[in-house]
Amino acid sequence: MKFVTSREFISQPLRILKLAEKENVVAVSARGQTHYLITRLEKDDLEDLILADHLEIEKDWRRSEREFRQGKTIPLSSIKIPIKRRDKKEKSWRKR
Numbered sequence: 001m002k003f004v005t006s007r008e009f010i011s012q013p014l015r016i017l018k019l020a021e022k023e024n025v026v027a028v029s030a031r032g033q034t035h036y037l038i039t040r041l042e043k044d045d046l047e048d049l050i051l052a053d054h055l056e057i058e059k060d061w062r063r064s065e066r067e068f069r070q071g072k073t074i075p076l077s078s079i080k081i082p083i084k085r086r087d088k089k090e091k092s093w094r095k096r
Contacts, residue, residue, distance in 0.1 A: 006030040 002023045009016050009028050020026040020038040028036040041049070051057060067073050 001025045001027060003027045003029060003034070006035070 002019055002025075004016055004019070004026060006028055016026055016028075016038065021040050024040055026038045027034045028038060064073075
């Protein structure tokens, strides 16, 4: 990780972005405190980052783990749903 000042980033943003690509992470500081991290994102990283930072998903995940440990859940394989076959004469639910 490299550190740069906000003044450096404002004056030479392209150089800092190239540095982030090379070093993977660049910390931008102002007045002695780090305020921003610049990192290179791979193909699917943005979606993962958004999901990981989403507070509601984190709460749901923790709740589901707690329910699993307490035995309040059932395996999906134990749920049996009858499947009805359609006659060929019936209209399909899909639009073609």
